[in-house]
Amino acid sequence: MITSPAFSGKRYAVLGLARSGMAAAEALLASGAQVTAWDRQEEPRALLEGRADIADPLTLDLTGYDGIVVSPGVPLNTHPIADHAARFGVPVIGDIELFAQARADLPPHRVIGITGTNGKSTTTALTAHILDHAGVPCRMGGNIGLPVLGEEPLVPGDSGTGVYVLELSSYQIDLTRSLSCEAAVLLNVTPDHLDRYDGFEAYAFSKGRLMAMQGSGQFAAYGCQDATTRAMRQAEHARRGDSLAVCLEPGRLAELQPDWPALQGPHNLQNAAAAITLAEVMGITREQWEPAVRTFRGLPHRMxxxxxxxxxxxxxxxxxxxxxxxxxxxxxxxxxxxxxxxxxxxxxxxxxxxxxxxxxxxxxxxxxxxxxxxxxxxxxxxxxxxxxxxxxxxxxxxxxxxxxxxxxxxxxxxxxxxxxxxxxxxxxxxxxxxxxxxxxGCDVPAGSEPGLTKAAEGPAS
CATH class of the missing domain: 3.90.190.20 (Mur ligase, C-terminal domain)
Structure with missing residues (x-):
């Protein structure tokens, strides 16, 4: 798992002990933090008995706590934890923010962040597939696969610095303050999960925060197929310039798409353009990515x-x-x-x-x-x-x-x-x-492929 001395001696509450919450609790405990943990279900609480304090943070005086780590499935717009934490001046964060804070103590690496209403899982998996095919050490996590804190830290290999490839839902971005990705992509923004936001503009703003957390010299790409994403790219273009805030160009790959059995349709052409663009920013050449894309098998439940x-x-x-x-x-x-x-x-x-x-x-x-x-x-x-x-x-x-x-x-x-x-x-x-x-009578697989299940709890986009 990923641990950090940055957490040693600090005090955190973890609310929600499904996949990402349990990984956060274990990483904090292994880092020497004091942890208070809570879940509505008794079974996950029992796994931490004797190692963490078991209590609902809503019932506690949070004075002295360094953070409340909540599951992405917790609706911050309606759940009382946000107001309760604010009374004590305690930040409400998620596992991605803990990863961001741990980065300084990890071996040299780079981070790719991928968000958008649709297509981010395929883009994330394809990006990781291309990097792996090219021999670049990588880990895939966030809203897909294992929670990132549950991954083993990357160690630089023969192909150089490793890369963490993170699928990030708006819920996860909401709980993140300091993740500065070396490369990021916003595929698209269309109305979704508006029960969690004060209108579409607030949802779009949440997506855009992935880029807002980047430094001015870091790379950002945009789908530019919808008006909202085009406008967001234009704003970042003014800050970064032509080479660091770009529109994806799916058309340049159209002649190759017939050879990609798992990537049919115009949406997958854009997903492929995003993954290839991100891989190229990481130093991958066409000679490396072209055979990798041909062998990509796709994801369960996505075309x-x-x-x-x-x-x-x-x-x-x-x-x-x-x-x-x-x-x-x-x-x-x-x-x-x-x-x-x-x-x-x-x-x-x-x-x-x-x-x-x-x-x-x-x-x-x-x-x-x-x-x-x-x-x-x-x-x-x-x-x-x-x-x-x-x-x-x-x-x-x-x-x-x-x-x-x-x-x-x-x-x-x-x-x-x-x-x-x-x-x-x-x-x-x-x-x-x-x-x-x-x-x-077809021989049909019974379940999802290992490692490709969602890490975040609750529907996330």
Whole structure:
């Protein structure tokens, strides 16, 4: 794990003991800090009994505490911990801020930070894949894989200084004050998780803080495909100049994309452009990144090819939890002479309407609506594409397979959160996989690949 003498003799409270919280508590204890820990569940509390004080920080006088470390899943806009900590002048931080404070005591390294409403997991994994392929020591963490404090510290190797590649949600950025990334990218900003923010501008500001924490000589890249991100890039361009605040250029890679089986669609072209740009800033050459991108396998639940049966392709894009993230999947198989996509859509809606999916309906041969938002999607799509009110994923898959022909795509890209029927989007995607396997006889993987699960608790973007 990552430890630091910077924490020795200091006093912290850790609120929330799931993956990132437990890693923070263990790292602080190993660093010689005094820790008070709390979780609503008894089991994680028991793991720290005898090594940490077990108490809810909301019940304590916090005088003398150096920080309250909270899970990214704790809603600071409604949870009383923010006001309680402020009464005592104690900062509310997260595990990423602890990592930032520990950096001075780590061997020489660089940090890449990746954020955006959509695409950051794929970009993070692809960036780490390219670096690893090139022999550069790297660790992937943050909102993906292991919590960063649970990672073993990088040691410089034959290829030089190691790199920490961090996927950062807005929730994690909110809890971070001093992370200065040598290179960072903001892929896009579209409305999401507005229940945690005082409007869209506040959400966008949260994303932009990743760049605001950088020094003026550090590198920042922007997706520039939406007006908000373009405006944020322009502001940073005024501070840094042409070479240090750039717009990504996906078009330069378009001719290579057909050779990238796990990176189809315009959104993945931008994700690839971001990863390649960040790798190049780290000194990776085209001769190194081009073969690496070809061998990238993609991530579970993100445009994941499950199998092909009777000429029908089954694709699991359960991670598409809003219309902006579902639209690129619908664009990945253009209609041409015939619409090919059998779209399974619905769940717990984050917004009313089809959003950016409106522009891709010509590619949809048939829609199958599911979940709480199913009736609303059926209303929105009625008369525009054929619609089945399937309600359940199992029914939707059966109906879609029966209607699809060779060359068609059965696509789960729900444009909604999963919490009406499933614990999270991973469980929804795994359910889709199992149904496809049972229906087609394909050998379908049962779960997510090790190391690629989310580290942050609660939905984060």
């Amino acid at each position: 994941e090819v499950v199998c092909e049966a009777d000429g029908v392709l089954f694709v699991n894009d359960s991670k598409a939890t809003n219309p902006a993230s579902a639209a690129p999947a619908l664009a990945a198989w253009p209609a041409g002479d015939n619409a090919r996509i059998h779209w399974i859509v619905g769940g717990l809606a984050k917004e009313d309407g089809l959003g950016e999916c409106e522009e891709q309906l010509a590619n949809v041969a048939h829609a199958y609506t599911i979940g709480e938002a199913g009736p609303r999607f059926a209303e929105l799509l009625d008369g525009r594409v054929p619609v089945e009110r399937s309600e359940l994923i199992c029914e939707a898959v059966k109906q879609a397979f029966a209607a699809a022909g060779p060359g068609d795509v059965v696509l789960l890209s729900p444009a909604c959160a999963s919490f009406d029927q499933f614990r999270d989007f991973e469980k929804r995607g795994e359910h889709f996989r199992s149904i496809v396997g049972a229906l087609t």
